[in-house]
Amino acid sequence: xxxxxxxxxxxxxxxxxxxxxxxxxxxxxxxxxxxxxxxxxxxxxxxxxxxxxxxxxxxxxxxxxxxxxxxxxxxxxxxxxxxxxxxxxxxxxxxxxxxxxxxxxxxxxxxxxxxxxxxxxxxxxxxxxxxxxxxxxxxxxxxxxxxxxxxxxxxxxxxxxxxxxxxxxxxxxxxxxxxxxxxxxxxxxxxxxxxxxxxxxxxxxxxxxxxxxxxxxxxxxxxxxxxxxxxxxxxxxxxxxxxxxxxxxxxxxxxxxxxxxxxxxxxxxxxxxxxxxxxxxxxxxxxxxxxxxxxxxxxxxxxxxxxxxxxxxxxxxxxxxxxxxxxxxxxxxxxxxxxxxxxxxx
Numbered sequence: 001x002x003x004x005x006x007x008x009x010x011x012x013x014x015x016x017x018x019x020x021x022x023x024x025x026x027x028x029x030x031x032x033x034x035x036x037x038x039x040x041x042x043x044x045x046x047x048x049x050x051x052x053x054x055x056x057x058x059x060x061x062x063x064x065x066x067x068x069x070x071x072x073x074x075x076x077x078x079x080x081x082x083x084x085x086x087x088x089x090x091x092x093x094x095x096x097x098x099x100x101x102x103x104x105x106x107x108x109x110x111x112x113x114x115x116x117x118x119x120x121x122x123x124x125x126x127x128x129x130x131x132x133x134x135x136x137x138x139x140x141x142x143x144x145x146x147x148x149x150x151x152x153x154x155x156x157x158x159x160x161x162x163x164x165x166x167x168x169x170x171x172x173x174x175x176x177x178x179x180x181x182x183x184x185x186x187x188x189x190x191x192x193x194x195x196x197x198x199x200x201x202x203x204x205x206x207x208x209x210x211x212x213x214x215x216x217x218x219x220x221x222x223x224x225x226x227x228x229x230x231x232x233x234x235x236x237x238x239x240x241x242x243x244x245x246x247x248x249x250x251x252x253x254x255x256x257x258x259x260x261x262x263x264x265x266x267x268x269x270x271x272x273x274x275x276x277x278x279x280x281x282x283x284x285x286x287x288x289x290x291x292x293x294x295x296x297x298x299x300x301x302x303x304x305x306x307x308x309x310x311x312x313x314x315x316x317x318x319x320x321x322x323x324x325x326x327x328x329x330x331x332x333x334x335x336x337x338x339x340x341x342x343x344x345x346x
Contacts, residue, residue, distance in 0.1 A: 006032075007027060010026060011027070018056070018237060019062070022062075023342070050068035051069050053073075063343040077093045087189050090110065091184070093123065098122060098125075110189070112136075114216070115133055118222065127184055132167075138186075150178050167269065168338055208220065236298075263280055313344075
């Protein structure tokens with residue numbers, strides 16, 4: 001065993017997921033240097049076992065223990081690798097805290113990630129989920145993702161097209177267990193082009209007294225909104241938004257809007273679809289602020305499931321399923337979870 005990686009047996013994962021639910025893994029493989037992945041994965045104890053990639057644990061729900069090997073790539077380096085005049089290419093290791101990367105880029109006058117401020121988790125997890133907030137998705141800025149391909153048993157580099165980004169989706173998410181993300185490269189501008197069309201940002205900037213916002217102003221507005229609306233995982237266990245905003249056929253959306261004019265609806269993934277507000281649908285079914293034992297829904301935001309102390313992952317999953325069932329029964333709309341569910345099926 002070298003300092004490049006560490007293998008722990010029967011490891012506790014309760015402090016490694018932001019829901020703070022109890023879970024264990026037969027093996028926890030901590031990799032400090034991505035160059036050591038081949039050697040680490042060839043250890044006799046872990047060879048051939050199923051893999052679970054774990055970043056900050058902010059986008060998964062342990063409904064049971066993790067099977068096989070849980071892999072955490074630390075890799076905390078971040079740097080500008082190419083200056084293109086009006087833009088720059090930034091390379092961040094998988095272990096870099098996402099919000100740290102956002103603030104790091106702003107400190108160097110680089111713009112584009114400001115709408116994604118304060119999203120919990122690691123940079124390595126960002127392309128898997130294609131994280132997004134306030135009208136921006138990380139996939140818009142990703143140039144390439146470096147990963148270990150478990151099938152080919154070699155490092156690979158996937159460009160933006162190969163990542164196949166979709167709404168909270170990617171090639172990595174569709175083939176879990178194959179890829180271990182080791183680094184992400186992003187194309188960031190040096191001149192701000194603020195994205196202010198998402199509801200809430202303009203109003204928050206007005207409250208801040210900012211008439212001509214720069215990237216740092218937008219980040220501050222987003223941080224204020226998130227802190228006001230979303231519970232801090234360090235205080236109350238949660239994984240942020242639990243449900244995706246559903247995308248439905250335009251005709252179905254129009255029928256729902258005719259019956260419920262206050263239902264927020266946005267452009268979908270094409271002219272034939274619309275995206276609906278999952279939070280509005282859940283709130284309309286009376287779930288906002290609901291609590292069953294220690295499993296509940298945030299009183300500040302209907303999309304956020306919370307662990308008030310000692311809820312199990314199965315209790316949270318059961319609550320989520322019943323929320324989705326009630327929305328489907330009333331509105332005919334299917335909700336899908338954002339976090340990956342470990343140990344059970346949706």
